Structure formats: structure tokens, C-alpha cells
Amino acid sequence: MANVKKLLIEPLRKSNPVTVLVLGICSCLAVTAQLKPALVMGASVTVVTALSNFIISLLRKGIPNRIRIIVQLVVVATLVILIDQFLKAFAYEVSKQLSVYVGLIITNCIIMGRLEAFALSHGPWESFLDGLGNGLGYSLVLVIVAFFRELLGSGTLLGYQVIPQSLYEAGYQNNGLMILPPMALIVIGIVMWINNSKTESK
């Protein structure tokens, strides 16, 4: 059981895919202007990473070394398309939210990174947990970044107004820069700095 805990907890901070391994930065910039898409994206990447890790781990003994990247891509792409199709049929609202990100999920470096680094050399159950842990670690960073960007950029959280009207009347203004990608990079940098300065010494 200790192993299970380690696989799930470590990617949250100590080996976080975004802040420590520096993977998946591109989608971090794109989807964190608001909290809601960040949650949707985090959940989808978690599901896809866990399932593709599981499948590749099952196939790992039969995959020819020379075409392994192609096999991984095919598995991930198939998985994403299948999930998208199912959502379109049974959860249309969610699929509308997600439609923008389908391409981003397939190309997310975290998924390929975990397949190469973990799933090819570990058993299915461990790989599944590793995928889940890394997906959650990624989601955690997304949510933190999106929280600050939406709060300071639009004055809302999950679309609800949280900064009171009276503050605007007193002269407060939303920071337009927060919505634009450069600020996402800076916020990620700050998150990275705080996280890594806390974990490195231990």
C-alpha cells in the first residue's frame, strides 16, 4: 500500500509533471484563463494519462522498440477520440467545453512522457496509478494558476462574481494582462519557484 501512496502523492509536489519535470507547459498557458476549462482539462488529461498508461503497460512486452512512439501515439489518439465521441453522445455540455482541448490533450507531453518513462517498464496497475498521480499533479497546477488568473483578470471564480461591485466603484480594475498568455507563464513560474524551493531541501 505504501507504494500506491507513493505513486499517487509524489507527482503532486515532489515530482510534479509541470513544476519539476516541466512538461505540458503549453496547455497550461492555453486553458488557465478561467477556472472551469482548467478543471475540465485537468480531469480529461488525468483520465487519458491513466488509461493510456494502463493500455501501453499491458502491451509493453509486445511493442517493437523501433515503432513504440507511433504505437503510443495511436493508442493515445484513439483513446481521446473515443472519449470525445462518447461525451458528444452522452454529455453534450461537457463535450462543448472540451472541444477546444481535444487536440491539446493528444499532444500533451505529460502523456507521452509518462508512457516512455514509466508505462514501458512497469506493470499495468502501477502504471495506472502513476498516470492518475501525474494527471492530478498537472490538474493541481492548472487549478492554482487558473484561480489567480480568473480572480485577478476577470474578478470572477467559475464564472461567479467574487470581487464586490463596491470595490470597482472605489476605482479597482481587473488586470487585463492576467487573461493573456504572458501572465500565465509568470504565474506558473511563481508556482514553480514556491513548490521547488519547498521540496528541494528535503
Add this chain to the structure above:
Amino acid sequence: MKKDINSNGYIFLYATVLIVVVAVLLTVTALWLQPFQDRNKKNEKRINILTAAGIPNVDAKNAALLFERHCTAEFLVDADGNMTEDETGLPVFVIDRQTSVIPMQGNGLWGPIWGYLAIAADGKTLVGVSFGHKSETPGLGGEITTEKFQGQFAGKQIRDGASIKPIEFDAITGATKTSNGVREMIDGTLEQYKGYLTKFAATGE
């Protein structure tokens, strides 16, 4: 019997089998889910039409019922505004015998955008709009689907005498291209429907 998994023969075999399995899997799923997806798309269209026309509280569950109740006519018009059977005609949905809802299509920054314009019986005043997009950025261009953006259109005048008046609205900060796309889409669509709008206001059908 242990096969060498790095021999050329094995690689070809593996790739072929993988591709066939994946292709079959995707095809079967797509065919199986097609009817469900079509139903959702149709519902989505109904929700957008009804919302543009100002019918409150439309959701996926009651869309079909409300559409049945409120949509009193559905026909195609030609460039002069006469009803036509021709498939190239422009579609019009009439809601509660007075509001005409017309579909629009345009381009945003990253992909297609679309929407519906609801026009009151005088052929001049906007009752409301609804917009949709495929891949605009959330928080920027994606804001066109929000109540805040769509709400500003109600009550605007689209015609000045016989000519179409370019519509004025507050663009979204940081999403100039998407806002321009919206403007071009509205202006272009109104230009196409000019004949219908003039006629419709004159006769009050």
C-alpha cells in the same frame, strides 16, 4: 516459441494488426453513437434558436417540446424575400408568429463561429442573439457565448429605411479578431436577408 519482437516481419505485422483493430474500433463506435450525437446537435440548434428569440429556461430536456410549441413556421426564402422551395434558399424560423430567427455563420480567430439573430415583427429591432464557437480561447473570444456579451444586442436597430445599418456593439477586450468576426458575420447575414427583412416589415407576415 519466442519471436524476435524487433524483426522487420514482426514490426509490419504488429503495425498492421494495430491499425486494423483501431480502425474497426473507431468505426464501430462512430456508427453506434451517430444517432445520439445527431439528436444532441438538433437539440442544441433548437436551444439556440429559442434562446435568441427570448424564450427563457430552455435546456436539453425541454428543448424539443418548447420548440414544437413556439416555432410556428419554418421555411426558406430567396434573395428577394419570397418563400422558395429551392434548397439554396435561406432558412427562417418563425417563433410565436412574430419573431423571425435567422442562422449566421462566420469565422472567429481559430475556427468557425455561428449564431442566430432574432428579429422582431417590424423587421428592424433585434429581439436577441445567440452565438456559438468551435475553438475560440476561453476568457477571450470564448466570451461571445456569455449572457453578458449576448445581452447587449437586444433592442438594437438593424435597418435604417431600406438599407442595412451596420450594427454597433462593445467588442471583447483582447479578442479583436473574434469580435470582428462577429461583426462581419452579422453584417453579412443581414445583407443576405435584406429582401426578406424589408418585405417582412412591409407586409407584417
